[in-house]
Amino acid sequence: MNNNFRCNCPITSALDIVGDKWTLVIIKQMLLEGKKTFKGFSESDEAIASNILSSRLKMLEELKIITREKLPHNKKTNIYVLTEKGLGLTPTIIELTLWSDLNIREHHSSIISDNRIEMIKKNKEEFIKMIVEVYKQKTDYNKT
Amino acid sequence: MNNNFRCNCPITSALDIVGDKWTLVIIKQMLLEGKKTFKGFSESDEAIASNILSSRLKMLEELKIITREKLPHNKKTNIYVLTEKGLGLTPTIIELTLWSDLNIREHHSSIISDNRIEMIKKNKEEFIKMIVEVYKQKTDYNKT
DNA sequence: TTTTATTACTTTTGTTTTACAAGCAAAAAT
DNA sequence: ATTTTTGCTTGTAAAACAAAAGTAATAAAA
Structure with missing residues (x-):
């Protein structure tokens, strides 16, 4: 597994x-929108095709950015969970959010104003920690 | 110009x-490797094909992420320069660097250890400011 | 000074890869 | 039996890619 890098x-390489x-859209959906099943991702605003979703989930699992799990009494539904490695992309996603908020509205007027932008600007480090903590708590809840 | 967004x-949208x-590879080359001409980008390790480079530079110029300029006594060579909007991607690039350093080596053993990683970890904000300042100074120098 | 060569891009061509939409199928759940 | 969930297949469209050709500015040589 030392290949495919330019x-x-x-x-x-990143x-x-x-x-x-x-x-990163899939990771964003997991981190910020609570998505965790194939169906959840499929029904998103972005409307990813099922075959592409399938191949990306496989790739992310192979790279250990996500894990694929099952709930105790459901042998069918896969629960996709961000690993620490996946959660490590949180700062990158937050920086993209800030850049987008400042620079994209001129090209895309109907873009949503995230009401957490002010919170992010005020204390970025704290916000990132909070997002990651909230995600982990939700994940633990899902597993029990 | 309110189109092409999912x-x-x-x-x-970002x-x-x-x-x-x-x-982001092109923007990285400008920001961190001092690349500023078509030839410079072409000769990079990443080996981008000329037609793709051409279309990306056009897109980045249209979105005002870069500008295309000329030196006084050279009507031939285009000088590509990051705008404030383009420089606004610096934090994203730095976060990708940190993530890469922590998480990719296991898949890609010959990846380079950036000796500035420690500096970035020590004071991220400061490092980003410094990178942007150094870029701006170089750019001013090129114009005069 | 005209010709020739080189440089710095830009575009074209043909091939390969990837994305995409729609529909299909298997397994599990209800 | 029917629905849900996951993910595969198929045909088409778009994009990436490598190689080569085209264009205009500059430099170098005859």
């Missing part, structure tokens, strides 16, 4: 994994 | 712009 640059149209 | 989510294999 070169030895850390940033380019983009070899998350540099596409869908990967 | 939905109204700020993060997804990824509609920078969510691909090449866009």
Whole structure:
């Protein structure tokens, strides 16, 4: 598993994994929208096709960015959960949010104003920790 | 110019712009490797094809993430420069660097250890400011 | 000074890969 | 038996890719 990387640059290598149209969207849906099943992702606003979703979930699992689990009394539904490695992308996602808020509205007027933007600006570190903590709590709840 | 966005989510909209294999690589080359000409980008380790480079530079210029300029006595070479909007992606790139350093080495052993990682960890905000300042100084120098 | 060569992009061409939408199918749950 | 959930298949469209050709500015040589 030492392949498929364009070169030895850390940033380019990160983009070899998350540099596409869908990967960070899926992680965002898990982290910020509580999505955790195939159906949940499928029904999102972004409307990802099922075959692409399937292949991305597989890739993310292989790279240990997410895990695939089951609930005790349901052998069918897969529960996808962000690992620490996946949660490590939270700062990147938050920075993209800030950049978007400042720079994209001119091109996309109907973009949603996240009411947490002010909170993020006020204390970014704290906000990131909070998001990750909330996610972990929800995840623990789902497992029990 | 209110089109081509998948939905109204700020993060997804950001990824509609920078969510691909090449866009952030080009911005990284400008910001951290001093690249500023078509030839410079072409000769990079990542080996981007000239037609894709051409289309990305056009897109980035249209979105005002970069500008295209000329030096006084050279009508041939285009000088590409990051705008404030483009420089606003610095925190995202730095976060990707940190994530990569922590999480990708297991999949890609020959990845380079950036000796600035420790500096970034010690004072992220300061490092970002410094990178942006250094870029701006270089850019001013190039123009005069 | 005209010709020739080089540089810095830009575009074209043909091929391969990936994305996409719609529909299908298996297993499990109800 | 029917519905739900996951994910595969198929055909089509878009994008990426490599290689090559085109264009205009500059430099170098005859």
